[in-house]
Amino acid sequence: MSLKGIIFDVDGTLAETEKEGHLPACNEAFEQCGFPIRWSWEEFQKLLAIPGNYLRIRHALQSVFPQWDTERLDEEARRVATVKRELYINKYVPRLSLRPGVARLIEQAVSRRMYLGIVSTSDEAQIWALLRARLPQWASFFCPVLGKESGMKGALDSPLYRRCLELFKLSPDEVLALEDSPQGLEAARNAGIRCAIVYNDYTFGSGFPGAVLVVGTLEPLTIDLLERLCFPEAALKHRD
Incomplete structure (x- = not known):
């Protein structure tokens, strides 16, 4: 099997x-910290171009308090982000x-002894909280789990994707990335990995040049079916 x-x-x-998680957690954290900031979903969608909630929070505080120096801005952004992280993990996760089809696909991958990994811009504690809450029987099969503490997902040489390949001990031609955004697609492709896009309501309509598959669910x-669609050469080999 080519897809490993x-x-x-x-x-x-x-x-x-x-x-359902990051937006309400951010809004509640702003409120708990005493800041008059509350994002609508429409506003938050525009902020998704900024990688990571700490930077989004910092951007919002800078807009409301332009008189703050960098030290004050960083300190307050860290305070809000810390409260937000605890709210997200304990209240919202x-x-x-899960998105439809995710659990079944993971179950099939585990049954076939495939490698499973995560590459994300999110905090690793938040990723593990989601895995343990929503995929408890399969959480331990994800190795590695690489979040923001491990490096920049969007760096030009895609170090997180490349590190994941190294730990898998697989070549890029044996791995598929599942992403929802053009930025994630670019990160995977920069590491030579094929990428299937599962768009959502805020990435729908984006350009996904180079994706081997684009679906809504x-x-x-x-x-x-993923192997046949994303690795057609393997399907031809099996037929021969």
Whole structure:
């Protein structure tokens, strides 16, 4: 079988974390910290171009308090981000739902002894909280889990994707990345990895040049179908 490993993005790919988790956690953190900032979903979608909630929070504080120096801005952004992280993990993650088809696909991959990994811009504690809450029987099969503490996902040489390949001990031609955004697609392709896009309501309509597959849901897909669609040369080899 040519497809031996799958690397998942988290936010918007494994679950609808942005709208149902990160946004309300950010708003509640602003309130708890005494700041008059409350994002609508429409405003938050525009902020998704900024990588990571700490930087989004910092951007918002800078807009409201332009008189603050860098030290004050960093300190307050860290304070809000810390509160937000605890709220997200303890209050909002238990409420999140996986995107349709995710659990079945992971179950099939585990049964076939495939490698599973995660490459994300999210905090690794938040990723593990989601895995343990929503995929408890399979969470331990994800190795590695590489989040923002491990480096920049969007760096030009895609170090997180390349590190994942090294730990898998697989070549790029044996691995598929599942992403939801043009930025994630670019990161995977920069490491030579084929990428299937599972778009959502805020990435729908984006350009996905170079994706081997673009779908709105994983629900109808199986590992066999993913291999046939994304690794057609393997399907031809099997037929021969």
